[in-house]
Amino acid sequence: MNPEFQRNLWLEASPRRLAWAGVVLLLIYGATLAATRDNPLGPLPALGGVGAAVFVACAMIWGARAAAGSVLSEISDRTWDFQRLSALDPWAMTWGKLAGGASLAWLCGLTGLLLSVIAGLQRGLPGLGVSVVFMVALAVLLQGVSLGAALIGVRKARAEGRAARAGGVLVGLVVGFMLLSWVAGSSGFQHGAGLEGFQALASARGFVDWGGKIWPADGFRAVGVCLFAAWAVIGAWRLMRLELQMQASPLVWPGFLLFVAVFAAGFPLRTGGLGAALVTAALAVALCAYAAAFAEPADRVRARQFLAAARVRDLPRAGRFAPATLAPLLLAAVLVLAAFAAGAREGTGLPQAGALIAFLLRDLGVIAFCRMGQRPERGDFAAIVALALLYGVGGIVGWSMGGAQGAALFAPLSAAPLLSLVSGLVQAGVAWALAARRIRRMD
Amino acid sequence: MSPPMIEVAGVVYDYPAARALHGVGFSVEAGSVLAMVGPNGAGKTTLLRCMAALDSPTEGKIRIAGLDTQDDPRGVHEAIGYLPDFFGLYDDLTVRRALTYAARSRGMDAAATPAAVEEAAARVQLSDRMETRAGELSRGLRQRLAIGQTIVHRPRVLLLDEPAAGLDPEARRALSELILRLAREGMTIVVSSHILAELEDYSTRMLMIRDGKVAGGGVVAAGAGTRDGLRVEASFADAPADLAARLAALGLTVERLDGEVAVILAPEGEDDSALLARLVGAGLKVRAFQPVRRTLEDAYLAEVAP
Incomplete structure (x- = not known):
């Protein structure tokens, strides 16, 4: 047996904990039975509902917390170095923590899922199998993301000279999710990305238009969540490799970016054509660049090593130390250029494409500058404030000075694409010059 | 002549704000007990962590038992035992389970593990507490369990960072005897400390680290039995x-x-x-x-x- 899985079983699923979990579940299900004694349909419908709630509470919420805890408790108990000294391969360590750390949560959750399935079968619900796959995949996705976030938290904390804490990781996850969903869910982004029909996917009702074809929403959602769950586990594995001092595979991150690009591009393909699909892909990849900029440790030493290797054109070494933002930046640039070459926006063209990339480059420079300071633990917050000021206050000031032309100085607007391009490039140059100075400095 | 068990060449380590190691280089023959001495903040712990393949040096190479710490960190982990200065234990695991996990996670075969666990427990004199939870052990016994976990997979190289810190005289004596016993069995051992008297009983070589550099003449003969x-x-x-x-x-x-x-x-x-x-x-x-x-x-x- 995988020693990491076994150790987690020893700790998580000890006979005493199993007994307590059994008692609690019996109380919940017993109470449901008692409350539905007089129900003419019998207790199963109610038990199915309660079972679904138990699955959500246990497999998704408790399981996600346990998956993160399987790393964060090692930090607080000072056993993480002992783990990192293990000779286990990263995959054994990853699945050992995922399955073992959340073993009791899975056990409890699956009792609920079982009741839910039995209730569904009795009622003859259509698409029950698809729903079960979706529920299980969503639990795996949440646990994978949670483990990955914990590993990101550990790496960030080490680079910032502090210890990772569960609270910090949770706040990071929530804030990151809120920011990403705020941007991705904003009408501007959805309009720009041609994703107005995205809601059908979230609710799993009706049909989804993807890749030029119409798909049943529930099946599409289940497959999509399965794929994202697989990527979440792969991501956790990649981060575990880094924690175990192994070199990261150069294919995983670009592979994920391509997957995101294809996934996003499929939605507007039929209605907007190739150009619109490429714009959507570029915007999704650009969001990944922002996420990566915040998720990567603020490690000045690593940045120096990258710059030194790049200076002497030692590409393999430079590749090892390359910032995670580089791949999405390049891919987004290629996609935007391709989109405009494919005629995505008539009347604008290359300057507008260049402006989008220039502002992405500027934003990454601003984030790097804020995070590479003497107090990197405050860098994330400072970067968010700086970007909010640049787009918000800068936009208002620009608009009040010169309308759309003025606002184009602070955002990549189609009203004055050439002005946006020049302004974006100048700001990107300033931001990166300041960031490079901070990176090079030995305090 | 057999190659050294530990080879450190031109190791530089940078923290964001300062350089901790400045081109450190030395080698250690198999079977030696090396006392790594130097004042607090000299870079001993950083160097040990690089040797344990827990941190990657900014520049330079480290080979342990012929394995490069950056190319094959997992192989190095299998070949070494490392006890950091501040260590933790799985408090809810019994001594037996803690040693079993340590052996299995360091690549030991499942069939050979029970015997190795008994042997490690005997070496650190914990055989009579195999079913005791780690959280119930005293400080000295916890130190013994930590060392037991470090040697259970029979490593060729043992790296100990301030192993006697916080131990009472009796526990220190037991630690010295254990290190001597392991050295006699052919293990190459590096012990870091800033208290020289602690290292006197068992060290055969000394390396002085000062301000992130090797001070003096590199690895010199010193300590136990050295004329x-x-x-x-x-x-x-x-x-x-x-x-x-x-x-x-x-x-x-x-x-x-x-x-x-x-x-x-x-x-x-x-x-x-x-x-x-x-x-x-x-x-x-x-x-x-x-x-x-x-x-x-x-x-x-x-x-x-x-």
């Missing part, structure tokens, strides 16, 4: 008043004479028994006769001397 050149300390009963002259007449150089005790520089090529026979033959009543040992403190002071 200080040709020096012999002899103690005489009824020492004659002209003791110095009589020793000089025998062709011996007297480095120090303190009443009845003399530190003599033995002639090159003459073994101790022959020298003793000459002293007795000259009518001197030799009460004690022993080669002078070079303590770590002697070596340390010699290295730091301007």
